[in-house]
Amino acid sequence: MQSISANLxxxxxxxxxxxxxxxxxxxxxxxxxxxxxxxxxxxxNADTKAExxxxxxxxxxxxxxxxxxxxxxxxINKDKNNTWIIDPIDGTTxxxxxxxxxxxxxxxxxxxxxxxxVIYDPIKDEMFYAEKENGVFLNNKRIKVSKRKKLNSCLxxxxxxxxxxxxLPLRKTGSAALDIAYVAAxxxxxxxxNDLNLWDIAAGIIILKEAGGIINEIDLTQNxxxxxxxxxxxxxxxxxxxxx
Numbered sequence: 001m002q003s004i005s006a007n008l009x010x011x012x013x014x015x016x017x018x019x020x021x022x023x024x025x026x027x028x029x030x031x032x033x034x035x036x037x038x039x040x041x042x043x044x045n046a047d048t049k050a051e052x053x054x055x056x057x058x059x060x061x062x063x064x065x066x067x068x069x070x071x072x073x074x075x076i077n078k079d080k081n082n083t084w085i086i087d088p089i090d091g092t093t094x095x096x097x098x099x100x101x102x103x104x105x106x107x108x109x110x111x112x113x114x115x116x117x118v119i120y121d122p123i124k125d126e127m128f129y130a131e132k133e134n135g136v137f138l139n140n141k142r143i144k145v146s147k148r149k150k151l152n153s154c155l156x157x158x159x160x161x162x163x164x165x166x167x168l169p170l171r172k173t174g175s176a177a178l179d180i181a182y183v184a185a186x187x188x189x190x191x192x193x194n195d196l197n198l199w200d201i202a203a204g205i206i207i208l209k210e211a212g213g214i215i216n217e218i219d220l221t222q223n224x225x226x227x228x229x230x231x232x233x234x235x236x237x238x239x240x241x242x243x244x
Contacts, residue, residue: 007062007108008131011084011118014057015104018050018088019122022095022104025049026123029098043089043096047071050088054106058084068109068223070199083109087199090119091175100124105177107202112220117203119181128181128207136210138185145213145232146186151242154189154235157182168242176228180204183230184211190231190239198223204230 004012025046051071058065064079069086084106089095091102100123107117116131128143130136136143148154156168157179171188173179176196182188184207198220208215208230215230231239 004129004134005116005131008116008118008129010058010061011106011108011116012120012127012129014054015106015118015120015127017057018053018104019120021053022046022050022089023122026095026098026100029095040096043092046095047089047092050104051086054086054088054104055084058086058106068199070197081111085109085114085199085202087177087197090177090200091173094174099174101173101178102175103177103181105199105203107206109202109220114202114206114220117206119177119203119207121178121181126181128184130184130207130210132206132210134210136184136207138181143185143211145184145208145211146189147232147234148189149234151235151238155187156231156239157188157191159193160195166243168239176200177204180208180228180230183213183232184208186211186232189235190229192229192239192243194227195224196226196228198226201226201228 048071051069051073055073064077066077066080066083067073067075068083087105089102090105095102104120107114119128128138157171157173159172179191183191205215213230214233214236218226
């Protein structure tokens with residue numbers, strides 16, 4: 001295994017620890033589909049529980065770092081220059097319907113730059129992780145964006161509402177974090193979406209860049225209404241023309 005920083009190690013451990021309860025809760029979903037109360041409350045509960053575990057682990061190691069999180073764990077601490085950005089379940093609708101495609105996403109923002117990121121798919125046991133100038137890995141194997149150059153042989157991911165018809169081979173998977181990780185791994189060739197939250201895509205930014213991909217300029221001081229356009233170098237301009 002390549003050497004990783006102490007911070008990245010902390011992030012990986014936190015994701016692995018939270019994944020245990022998520023896998024257990026995901027196993028309960030099918031039983032809940034038939035209950036009167038319904039699974040929605042259960043899922044927001046699973047979300048909060050996973051968030052709590054992640055924050056506890058990160059705080060144990062770095063008590064002064066600040067936190068931005070999807071649920072309710074955001075806090076500005078002594079160290080305002082280092083901030084954990086957390087999404088305990090990216091793909092909650094999938095989780096809710098018993099679809100095994102969701103991820104834990106944790107990023108570290110340092111002085112207004114994402115310097116490390118982890119996207120962990122607990123059901124498939126796929127851990128994507130990267131840190132600045134150290135490459136990106138999927139379960140210890142280095143990954144790179146795809147080399148495909150012809151748009152019609154590419155596959156793109158998107159989400160949300162498409163206002164115009166887009167002439168590209170498209171998939172909607174329901175998890176922004178995994179969409180970006182899949183572009184980094186060369187499974188998708190590009191990904192674009194509007195109105196995202198910072199925690200959906202923060203870890204993906206560094207993962208994609210380290211895989212040799214291109215991503216549009218993102219204002220990291222803004223937590224909502226973020227637009228993403230990401231792909232390999234080879235097709236970026238072509239993709240932008242198609243989605244304009």
